Amino acid sequence: MSEQATTLTSAAAARGELAMEAISLSKDFRIGRGQTLHAVRDVSFNLYRGAVVALVGESGSGKSTAARMLAGQERMTSGAIKLDGKPVDVTGRGNFRRYKSQVQYVFQDPFASLNPVHTVRYDLERPLKLHHGRDIDMDAELVALMEQVRLTPARQFLAKYPHELSGGQRQRVSFARALAAKPSVLLADEPVSMLDVSIRLEMLNLLDDLRQRLSLAMLYITHDIASARYFADEVLVMYAGEIVERGPAEEITQQPAHPYTQLLVASAPDPDNLGSTLRRGANGTRSPGPQRTRTPERAATAGCPFSPRCPLAEDRCRQEDPTLEPITATRGAACWRLDAAAPELIPGLPGGRPTTNN
Amino acid sequence: MTANPGQAPIPVAASHLPGQDPVLEIKDLSVVYRTPGGDVRAVDKVNLDLAPGEVVGLAGESGSGKSTLVYGASRLLRAPALITSGSVTYAGRRVTKPVDMLRLRPDQLQRLRWREIAIVFQSAMNALNPVLNVRDQLLDVIHAHLRMPRDEARDRAASLLDLVGIPRSRLRSYPHELSGGMRQRVMIAMALATDPEIVIMDEPTTALDVVVQRDILAQIVELKEQLGFSIVFITHDLSLLLELADRIAVMYAGQLLEIGTAAEIHREPSHPYTKGLLNSFPSLRGPRRDLAGIPGSPPDLRDPPPGCPFLPRCAYGTSACEDVDMHLLQVATSKDPEHVTACPFVLPDTPAPQLRGARQETAGEPT
Numbered sequence: 265m266s267e268q269a270t271t272l273t274s275a276a277a278a279r280g281e282l283a284m285e286a287i288s289l290s291k292d293f294r295i296g297r298g299q300t301l302h303a304v305r306d307v308s309f310n311l312y313r314g315a316v317v318a319l320v321g322e323s324g325s326g327k328s329t330a331a332r333m334l335a336g337q338e339r340m341t342s343g344a345i346k347l348d349g350k351p352v353d354v355t356g357r358g359n360f361r362r363y364k365s366q367v368q369y370v371f372q373d374p375f376a377s378l379n380p381v382h383t384v385r386y387d388l389e390r391p392l393k394l395h396h397g398r399d400i401d402m403d404a405e406l407v408a409l410m411e412q413v414r415l416t417p418a419r420q421f422l423a424k425y426p427h428e429l430s431g432g433q434r435q436r437v438s439f440a441r442a443l444a445a446k447p448s449v450l451l452a453d454e455p456v457s458m459l460d461v462s463i464r465l466e467m468l469n470l471l472d473d474l475r476q477r478l479s480l481a482m483l484y485i486t487h488d489i490a491s492a493r494y495f496a497d498e499v500l501v502m503y504a505g506e507i508v509e510r511g512p513a514e515e516i517t518q519q520p521a522h523p524y525t526q527l528l529v530a531s532a533p534d535p536d537n538l539g540s541t542l543r544r545g546a547n548g549t550r551s552p553g554p555q556r557t558r559t560p561e562r563a564a565t566a567g568c569p570f571s572p573r574c575p576l577a578e579d580r581c582r583q584e585d586p587t588l589e590p591i592t593a594t595r596g597a598a599c600w601r602l603d604a605a606a607p608e609l610i611p612g613l614p615g616g617r618p619t620t621n622n
Numbered sequence: 623m624t625a626n627p628g629q630a631p632i633p634v635a636a637s638h639l640p641g642q643d644p645v646l647e648i649k650d651l652s653v654v655y656r657t658p659g660g661d662v663r664a665v666d667k668v669n670l671d672l673a674p675g676e677v678v679g680l681a682g683e684s685g686s687g688k689s690t691l692v693y694g695a696s697r698l699l700r701a702p703a704l705i706t707s708g709s710v711t712y713a714g715r716r717v718t719k720p721v722d723m724l725r726l727r728p729d730q731l732q733r734l735r736w737r738e739i740a741i742v743f744q745s746a747m748n749a750l751n752p753v754l755n756v757r758d759q760l761l762d763v764i765h766a767h768l769r770m771p772r773d774e775a776r777d778r779a780a781s782l783l784d785l786v787g788i789p790r791s792r793l794r795s796y797p798h799e800l801s802g803g804m805r806q807r808v809m810i811a812m813a814l815a816t817d818p819e820i821v822i823m824d825e826p827t828t829a830l831d832v833v834v835q836r837d838i839l840a841q842i843v844e845l846k847e848q849l850g851f852s853i854v855f856i857t858h859d860l861s862l863l864l865e866l867a868d869r870i871a872v873m874y875a876g877q878l879l880e881i882g883t884a885a886e887i888h889r890e891p892s893h894p895y896t897k898g899l900l901n902s903f904p905s906l907r908g909p910r911r912d913l914a915g916i917p918g919s920p921p922d923l924r925d926p927p928p929g930c931p932f933l934p935r936c937a938y939g940t941s942a943c944e945d946v947d948m949h950l951l952q953v954a955t956s957k958d959p960e961h962v963t964a965c966p967f968v969l970p971d972t973p974a975p976q977l978r979g980a981r982q983e984t985a986g987e988p989t
Contacts, residue, residue: 322831460683462902465915494904531836535864
C-alpha cells in the first residue's frame with residue numbers, strides 16, 4: 265500500500281527540494297474496552313522547500329494527529345519520518361530540541377496558544393535563547409522577527425500582553441514564535457480558522473510571503489477547501505485517517521474525483537449560487553443534494569471508510585478498502601467507483617480502472 | 623465618482639415583503655458600553671426591520687457591533703452596556719398589539735423571552751450545561767416558558783429531537799457525548815421548543831465543518847419553512863449569507879453601511895466595505911484570482927473619527943468623506959428602492975468579486 269509515494273509525483277515537488285517525508289504513517293489510539301481507534305492509517309506524503317501542501321478534512325479525520333506526529337509531539341504506531349533524507353529521531357531532549365529547531369508548529373487558536381501572563385517579548389525570547397544560544401543580539405533578532413510578521417512598530421508590540429492584541433495580531437505573534445527557531449518546515453494547524461474572514465486573507469498572504477522569502481516547506485491543515493485552492497500547491501484530502509484523494513490544488517477543487525472530495529466541494533458556501541438549495545427555490549423544491557447525507561457516528565471499520573455516507577457505495581466498497589491509485593502522474597484517489605464518481609477522469613487512468621492489488 | 627444627486631435620507635423601516643408588517647422593527651437604536659476610558663459607541667442609531675418568515679443576515683467583523691445590536695434589541699445586555707436611544711417594536715402573531723421591547727417591565731419581558739424571541743448561541747460547547755443530559759435541558763426550557771404537564775413536556779422534548787434529526791435514543795446523552803454538529807442541533811431544538819416567532823442565530827455554524835455546516839443550514843431553512851419563524855442570522859462570513867439570507871445588512875463600527883437583498887448585494891455591492899468583504903474569501907468556483915482582503919483594522923469606538931468610520935481603510939476615500947452624514951441612501955445605480963448604502967458616492971464601476979484587489983483601483987474624485 266505504501267508505494268503510493270513512489271508512483272505519484274507530488275504537485276508540490278516542482279517548487280523546491282525535498283524537505284520532509286512522511287512514509288506510511290499510522291497512529292492507533294486505544295479507547296478502552298479493547299477498542300482501537302485508527303486515527304491515521306498508512307499516510308504518506310512529502311513536503312518540499314518553498315511549497316505548501318494542504319491537508320484537508322473534517323474534524324476527527326486525523327489531520328491534526330498526522331501533523332503532531334510530524335512535529336514529534338505524538339509517537340507513531342508505525343511508519344517513518346525523514347527530514348532532509350535522514351530518519352528522524354526525537355528520543356531524548358537534545359534530539360528533540362534539534363528536531364524542533366527544524367520543524368515548528370503553529371496552533372489553531374491564538375487566544376489559547378499564547379500565555380496570558382507573558383509579554384510578546386518573553387514568548388519570542390525563549391525560542392531564540394533555546395535554539396540560538398545566549399550570545400546573539402537579542403534586540404536585533406526580536407525586531408527582525410517582528411518585522412517578518414509585520415508587527416510594527418516592533419518595540420511597542422514586544423511589550424504587550426496577549427489581551428492587548430487583536431486576533432490577527434496574536435496569530436502573527438504565533439507565527440513569529442514558530443519562526444524564531446529558523447525552521448525549514450512549518451506545520452500550520454488551521455492557522456486562520458479562528459480569525460475573521462476579512463483578516464484570514466491577510467494572514468494567508470503573510471504565510472505565503474514567508475514561505476517564499478524563507479523558502480519554508482509548509483503543511484497547511486484546514487477544513488476549508490476553498491482556502492486550500494487559494495494557498496496550496498498540493499491538496500491531500502483525508503477521511504477517517506486515510507488519504508482518499510491527492511493532487512494539484514486546482515485540479516482537486518475544480519474536478520474532484522473521490523465522492524468525499526465532491527461532497528466537500530459541494531458543501532463549501534457558494535456565493536454565486538443565488539438560486540441556492542438553501543433558499544426557497546424558484547420552483548419551491550429543494551434538490552436532494554449530497555449535503556443531505558447524514559454523518560454516521562463512526563466511520564466504517566471494514567471496507568472503504570466513506571462507504572456508509574457514499575451515494576455510490578456498492579458491496580465491494582463495504583468489504584474492501586481501496587488503495588490510493590494514480591489517475592495522472594500527480595493525482596490519485598482511493599475509490600472503487602471512480603468510473604461512476606468521475607467518469608471524465610477515467611481516460612487518464614493508466615491501464616483503465618484500478619484492480620485489486622492488496 | 624459622482625455624488626448621488628438630490629437624495630434625502632429615506633426611511634429604511636419599510637417592510638421588505640409588501641403587505642406584511644415587520645415582526646420586529648428596530649429604530650434609531652444606540653448602545654454604549656460605559657468604560658473608564660469613555661463610552662464605547664458599540665451600536666450607533668441603527669434602523670433595521672424583520673418581516674415575518676424572513677431571513678435577515680447581519681454581516682460584519684468581530685467588534686462591529688452585530689451581536690450587541692441584536693442582544694440590545696432583545697434586552698439581553700447588562701451593565702456596562704447601556705441603551706441610550708431608540709425603540710424596538712415587536713409585533714408577533716401572539717401579541718395583541720405591538721410592544722416596545724425597550725419599555726417593558728421585567729415580568730412582561732420574561733413572557734416575551736424565548737416564547738417569542740429565541741436564540742441559538744454561537745458556541746454550543748459552552749452554551750449547553752455539561753452536567754445535564756439533553757432531555758433535562760430541553761425540559762428546563764419547556765417548563766420555564768410553557769405551562770405543560772410533565773408527560774406532555776417529555777413528549778415535546780422527544781419530538782423536538784425528531785425535528786432536528788437526532789435519534790430519540792440521544793435524549794439521555796450528555797453534551798460531551800455528542801458531536802459538534804449534534805450539539806448545535808440540540809441548541810436549535812432548544813430555541814424551537816416554544817415555537818418562537820423570531821430566532822436569533824449568533825454564528826451558529828462558525829465552529830463546524832463545512833459539510834456539517836451545510837447540513838445544519840439546510841435544516842434551519844427547512845424548519846423555517848415548516849414553522850414560519852423569522853431569522854436574524856449573525857455571521858462574519860458574507861459568502862454564507864449570500865446563499866442563505868433574503869436580505870443582508872452589513873455592519874461596521876456600530877453602524878449599518880449597506881442593506882439590500884442577497885442578490886443586490888452580490889450583483890451590485892455599493893459600499894466599499896461590502897466590496898472588501900466580498901473580496902475577502904477565496905472562491906472555490908470560477909477563475910483563481912488574487913485576493914486582497916481589507917487592510918487595516920476597525921476604528922476605536924471610544925473616539926470614532928468624524929464622517930465615515932470606514933474612511934481609514936477605504937480604497938476610495940477622499941477628504942469629502944470626513945464630513946459625510948452617515949445616513950442610508952438609496953443606491954443610485956440600483957432599481958431596488960430597498961437597496962440602501964451609507965456611502966453617498968457612486969463608485970467607479972467595479973464588479974468587486976472579479977477584481978484583483980480593490981486597492982489597485984484608482985479612486986475617482988467625488989464631485
